[in-house]
Each structure stands twice: as structure tokens, then as C-alpha cells.
Amino acid sequence: MSEHSPLDLAEGDPFGPHNLPYGVFSTAEEPDRRRLGVRIGGYVLDAGAAAHALGSPYASLLAQPGLNPLLAAGRTAWRDVRRALTAWVTVPAHRADVEPLLHPLDAVTLHLPYEVADYVDFYASEHHATNVGRIFRPDGDALTPNWKHLPIGYHGRAGTVVVSGTDVVRPCGQRKAPTDPAPVFGPSVKLDIEAEVGFLVGTPSELGRPVPLADFREHVFGLTLLNDWSARDVQAWEYVPLGPFLGKSFQTSVSAWVTPLEALDAARTAPPARDLPLLPYLDDADEEEQGGFDLRISVEINGEVVAEPPFSSMYWTAAQQLAHMTVNGASLRTGDLYGSGTVSGPEVNQRGSLLELTWNGRDALELSGGKRTFLEDGDEVVLTAWAPGPDGTRVALGEVRGRIAPAVV
């Protein structure tokens, strides 16, 4: 046994054995061979090689270039694999087998760990929806009449979901201020972020069969941070009457790590009190059916924290979103990903978009590198988050990082 093992983590490491998120990596030696990895501390365990070395019955499921087969394997497999992984990184007798299969994080390339099937984005923060309503419809009600009756959502572009670290090329598009006689075309001048949490579906469902609230954990494997980059000027001109399209579809960034729901048992929390009675398929008064999570998100621009949105403040939960998304009989596929919607809390410094933080550009943020209303070329945005883990630990989510590259014109 080595004296300084990578498995000897610092006290309170938020990527300890209580976390164990999944990713996909390759090494400099074999750049074309993608492998399932599990993060432990500052290392990636080659999960397929470990399963092989230790004679796991899940060796073939883990010796894959992506996460989809494990996602499709279902909740019993998820639990058993996690149990095995926990043993491999904690039981001293396994160290000799496991240590050679650990790669330092800075020596690997991380890839999008799953193939996205359908991507849906929700709008579940009351604070966010209220802020947006006040900004865009100052003379009307902040919330539309349907808002507290159903979790509003729409489909986004699955093909442009990319892994953390991918540059964001500033999109071009049409924009038109209300006073302009005609739209103009060019690079977006209101490029924004949306700090969100994404939920990843493992177990599919049949066409015509709604998924009830209580079955959330049978279908959803885990979660990820998600930055729903938004071109506000493009969006404002295009979105009536059929919703956001090009203002969103250029890119959506997700963590390289998927945190299994099982790692977040200590973070389960009740959603805010409901102001209006809910239809039965959305009614989560039963505590067992509540899908809230206590995640503390942090938004950094160029290394400076600009907001700390609390996920526990979301009005609609991921379980309600799943129930709603399928109540019309729409089926789920392995790899379906759905975003929570921008996470904004009640306080000014808890808002998860620049639209809200600067009130659509009216109140610039004073950063050490200069004022910001919306993003400038070269800006780097990083989302991080942690949740309470067992026994006073913290569970960190994988970060989402993206730098703005100039428009291609």
C-alpha cells in the first residue's frame, strides 16, 4: 500500500466517497478511447478497468465509452454499481488494484458523458419568473395566469448541449428594439447566462403512460449543473408567439460530472409552500413525493462571485416537472435531460441571470475587471454548487465553465 495514496483525501473533500459522480474521460496516450470514469478527490477512477480488475458483474456495463448503457440499466443497477464503487475506493484491501487505475484530473480530457435524447427547459423559480415578468411586461401581472398551476416548460436543442469547458461563440441573430423600424442582424449584444440544474433520465417510459410523482427516482438517475446561455436581444424579438428558439439553441453547457441522486439523500428538502391548490398529478403534499434539493449555487464571472442562487427556493420540483412532462402520454428516453429553469432566490444577490442582476442592463455590475451589464468577449463564467451530504459533509457538483469567444462574422 502506498504511503500517500490518492485515496487518502483531505478532511471534508466534497468529492469524497459519499459523492462519486460519473463522467467520461480520455487520456493523452489514448485520446480516442473514451471511458467511464468516477471522480474521487482530484482523480478519475477508470471505472471499467476497476470493474474488470475486481471481477464485478457490472464490468461490461462500465467498460463503455459513455454513460447511456448504465443510465438504461435502471435503479437496481445504479444502486449496486454505486455500492461496488464505494467499496473499491474505501476498502483498504482493494487499494493495490484500484490505485493504478486512478488518473489525476489535470491529466485527462473530460467529454460530454451521455448522449442527450430530448432536452427540455423549465421556468420553475417564482423569483426568476417574477423578475422577468416585471422587466418585460412592466404594465401587466408579473406571472402569467398559468404559472402556479403548471410548471411551464419548452423543448430546447439537444444537439447543442456541450460539456463544461467548451467555448461559447457569441451568436448572431436578428434583434429589434421597439423603436427600430426594422430588425438588424449581427452579434448578440445581450449575451447572458442562466444558472440551472439539469436532471438526467435513465429509465425510459412507454408512450401513453404518464410517470407519477412517486416514480421520479425510478426514472431520474442524477443531476448536473447547467448554463442555459441566452441571447436576450434575439430572444425578445423572436419569442412571441411560439417561445424561445435561436436565443437559446446556439449552446447549452453542462457539467462533465453527473451526480447520482443517491449522493443527495441528505440534501432532500421540501419545496416552498404552494399558494394555490394543485391538480392531483402535481400535488406533492405527501413528503415522499417531494423532489426538492438543497443545492447552493455560485455564479462566478472572471473569478468573482456575482450571485449565489439557492435551489431550495424553486417553486416547482424536478419530480413535478417529470410528472408534467409525461402527463400527456409523452414517453421518456434514456438520455432525456431537463433543466430546472434559472435558479433565482428572493435576494438581489441570489439571481441566476445577468438580465435580473442588472435589471436588463439598467444597473451594471461593478466587477474588479470593469462594469458588466451583459457578457463581453473573453469573459469566463463558472457555475459551482454544493449540497449537504451525510454526517456534515458537503457534496460538490461538477462545475460548468465557459468562455465567450467573439462572433464569427
Added chain:
Amino acid sequence: MSEHSPLDLAEGDPFGPHNLPYGVFSTAEEPDRRRLGVRIGGYVLDAGAAAHALGSPYASLLAQPGLNPLLAAGRTAWRDVRRALTAWVTVPAHRADVEPLLHPLDAVTLHLPYEVADYVDFYASEHHATNVGRIFRPDGDALTPNWKHLPIGYHGRAGTVVVSGTDVVRPCGQRKAPTDPAPVFGPSVKLDIEAEVGFLVGTPSELGRPVPLADFREHVFGLTLLNDWSARDVQAWEYVPLGPFLGKSFQTSVSAWVTPLEALDAARTAPPARDLPLLPYLDDADEEEQGGFDLRISVEINGEVVAEPPFSSMYWTAAQQLAHMTVNGASLRTGDLYGSGTVSGPEVNQRGSLLELTWNGRDALELSGGKRTFLEDGDEVVLTAWAPGPDGTRVALGEVRGRIAPAVV
């Protein structure tokens, strides 16, 4: 050579050698073996087996269970494969090889012939958009201010695109009449059709690289009829502010046959005159960049024709939609499918939805089986279409058929 060959088609058969759409079939003997097929008259040619028998260099591309590899192979391969197929079904010397590989249509099962990557739906008929605007916003302008500046579109659910012949289970959902105090939940009472044409992307594009108008045919392989089933009551309650979601996502039906664009050269047509100048990326004044098609669609309910929408009346073309969809840098994937939007012509009997045909239920259709405002359980809807082919022929598109099954409650 047999005396009555399946290749001896009736004069004017719209599925003659000038058409040759692609599909995927299985036989009763081998129900689990899906194979690429090409329709000729009332038969399906086993394309992989024919390519093998005739020593084609494309044998491995055609010996696939789905169309995606051929889609991904690009325009040169599409042209070469089509040329080979044309020879196989027309050159007498090939008959002995080809005839045993023909299966009567009524002896095979047809499957969804491609995996849908992203699904986008547009809103490109001025007549449709005007009708919908008048019905839902009687006090405002029929068209939103952006309508003639950009082809409005939104993402739909790729996972619930199904092949013609699949029943449509009536969806449940929330609905709320303006005078109701709160929404109610139950089976949709305004289940509708939308007669559309779908365009199928073959060649992918890079993230950050818009596809210009002129490259439409480099990327789009072919087209299909598409029925965008719509629950109008669900849609009306949910769609502000982020667009249609559950009112559409329960099911979208497409033809079992994909018609290659090359079969529609004689159907190319100029779009209607543009009322407003277009931004350069959408300006198709150059005839070479025009993506209009003269397709004559027919909508039947229970065997009775209720509308004949002319696709040539669409304001926005498929080439403009592709250019718009990618102008923000969004990439294309093989299998991306986009719908034209409901096809409605200027005349009352050219409207492609019951919403328009019955003016939101005000004017029932008098069918031989009884009055109809929206669809009733058991109703069967069939979309068909044809286009002018070479030398006075007709090119038929594959039908889209669907029967309404009762809601599961």
C-alpha cells in the same frame, strides 16, 4: 423474365422509378430484422440484398437496419445510390436478380425509417398564421410583428415522432376556458391535426457555422408528410410565454417513406412574393436559392377529403428555415427533422387544421359520418400528397395515417 413482373407498373404509377422513396421494413418471417427498403409500385425492394446481389459498392451502406448511415453519407452518395437503384428497377438485365427481392407492401411491416435527432416545427404559412391570429387574438393584428422578418419556429419532442399507422392516444392535460376559475384536468376535447411537410437532414454541420441558403441541398436529404397532432385546449392554456409544449409533445406522425429531394426536381417552385425586404441570410431573390416545392396535399378524415392544402403557398421555404435555424451557430445532426408548419392555402377548403376549418369549433364540418369540430375517438386521419414529376408524371409522397384511440384515464 417473368410475364407479370412487379416491375411492370401501371401507366402513371406515382411510385414509379422516378420516385423511389426510402423506408425500413421487416417481414412476417423475420419480424426482428429491420432492413432498408425502396418502394417501387406496390412493392418494397430489399435494398441491401439487391446491392449485395448486384455487387454495389454501397452494399454495406444499404445493409443497415435504418436510414441514418445513408443520410450521413452525403450528397454524392445519395446521388450515386439513387442512380444505382434506378438502374436496378429499370434495366431488364437486372430483373432476374431484383424480382426475388421484392416484397408486396401488404406483406411487410413498415417502421420509422430514421432516428430523429432534433425536431423543430415552423409556422411558415401566412394563411395559417393569419387564421390562427384572428381566432386567438381577434382584437390584435393577425400576424405578430416578427412574422415576415423571420421564419418562426420552436423545438418539439423528437422522442415521440412515430411512423404512419401508429394510433394516437388522446392526450390528457390541463385546460382552462377564460371564464373558468381554475384549470381542469382530463382528456383533450380539442384534438386536432396539422398537415405539414417534414424535412430530413442528412449531412451534419459544425457548431458555430451557419448553413447558407445555397447549401440547402448539401444538408437536406429528403422530405416526408408530417401530422403535428395538437391538443388545442392544452396548448391554449400552457403556451404563454414559452410556447407550445404538452399540446404537441404527445405524438407527431410521419410517413413511412422518405422522398429524396432529387425525385422532386420537377416540383421546384418559387415562393410567394415577399412583402418586406429580407435580411441577407434569408433573401432568396436568387432563383437558385429558392426552396419552394409544388406539393398538393390532401387531408382525409374517415375516408372523406376535408382539405387540399397547397404547399406552394408557403411564405417561408425549407431552405430559409434551415438557414435561420443555424444562423446563430447551432449545429445540425444527421436525423434532424423540421416541419414546415401547418400548410394552409388562401381558400377555405385549403386549410390544414380543424382549428381553421371549423374556426375553433364554431362551424362544424358536415361529414357523411356526422358533424366534426375536433377529432373524436375512432376517427382516422390520412394525409397524402403528390408533386409534379418529370415528363408529366406524378410523384406521390408516403401517406401519414393515424387513428384516435381513447384517452387512458
